Amino acid sequence: MTDRQKPTRWWAELLLLGLVYGAYTGGRLLARGDVHLAVGHGLSILRTEELLGLDFERPLNRLFSQQGLLGIPADFMYASLHYLVTPAVLVWLYLRRPRHYRAARTWLVVSTLLGLVGFTLMPTCPPRLLDAGQGFTDTMAQYSAYGWWGAEASAPRGLGGLTNQYAAMPSLHVGWALWCGVLLWRHGRHPLLRALGIAYPAATALVVMGTANHYFLDAAAGAAVMAAGYAITRRLSARAAGREAARRETVGRETARPETVRPGVRTAGFRGTAPIVSGGWDTSARELLPAQRPASDDDTAAAAR
Numbered sequence: 001m002t003d004r005q006k007p008t009r010w011w012a013e014l015l016l017l018g019l020v021y022g023a024y025t026g027g028r029l030l031a032r033g034d035v036h037l038a039v040g041h042g043l044s045i046l047r048t049e050e051l052l053g054l055d056f057e058r059p060l061n062r063l064f065s066q067q068g069l070l071g072i073p074a075d076f077m078y079a080s081l082h083y084l085v086t087p088a089v090l091v092w093l094y095l096r097r098p099r100h101y102r103a104a105r106t107w108l109v110v111s112t113l114l115g116l117v118g119f120t121l122m123p124t125c126p127p128r129l130l131d132a133g134q135g136f137t138d139t140m141a142q143y144s145a146y147g148w149w150g151a152e153a154s155a156p157r158g159l160g161g162l163t164n165q166y167a168a169m170p171s172l173h174v175g176w177a178l179w180c181g182v183l184l185w186r187h188g189r190h191p192l193l194r195a196l197g198i199a200y201p202a203a204t205a206l207v208v209m210g211t212a213n214h215y216f217l218d219a220a221a222g223a224a225v226m227a228a229g230y231a232i233t234r235r236l237s238a239r240a241a242g243r244e245a246a247r248r249e250t251v252g253r254e255t256a257r258p259e260t261v262r263p264g265v266r267t268a269g270f271r272g273t274a275p276i277v278s279g280g281w282d283t284s285a286r287e288l289l290p291a292q293r294p295a296s297d298d299d300t301a302a303a304a305r
Helices: 010-030 035-052 057-066 068-096 098-121 172-187 191-210 216-256 295-304
Strands: none
Touching (some): 010 068, 035 216, 057 191, 068 098, 068 191, 172 191, 172 216, 191 216
């Protein structure tokens, strides 16, 4: 059974997400940075990985470039799923798990903006754009005849100028896939959805390294950005819940406050009710004012006359 209450109107959500994605895309283009600086960052990451034995992208890229049965599907995954699966999970949450939608959307937006900060502060050249002597093959260019992309990342041919090819750190391909995986695992009730929640981010991490679009540390940074976004979202939600609880407590106190009877104001239910006096004794009906006496008492008095 699904939650009945929708978090907000769909067109408002669509407008909000469109504005955020537009700002994100524009920010990526403005944060291109210096090419030599980006190449230097890429080489520094690669040397750090070599020192730590974490340069997993090398053997993966060699495998994907030599085996088209792996490289071609990987290129299709890199060029498309990033833009299809994430919106699909958002729509699924909105329709089927609306109670969890707003927090999930905020988590995605906050993490994306954090990623934009990373692109700005640390422009990074991906492995495929390093000097050929580093041993990487650009599989997107190698297999471009099979898809709509050219030699400029996953952008359609001729539109490479609309993307920032030096926004490798952090990898939001991995970050967004991890976001999808966590939500599918937590809120999916079918075993297939939960299995997809594990497989999708793992496959995405392999794809971004095998296609030489990201380093292993880029993928790790993408996961770290999502963790930071999740922590910020939890904090924002806790503050909002605290304010709502305080508001409800204030309203509850005002509702429970006893009414003050002003002099000369007759309260509801007073007519025909014998008030309680000292000692718990009831006031006699004949001691009440004429307007307060019961009808039976008035009738008895009239018969006696």
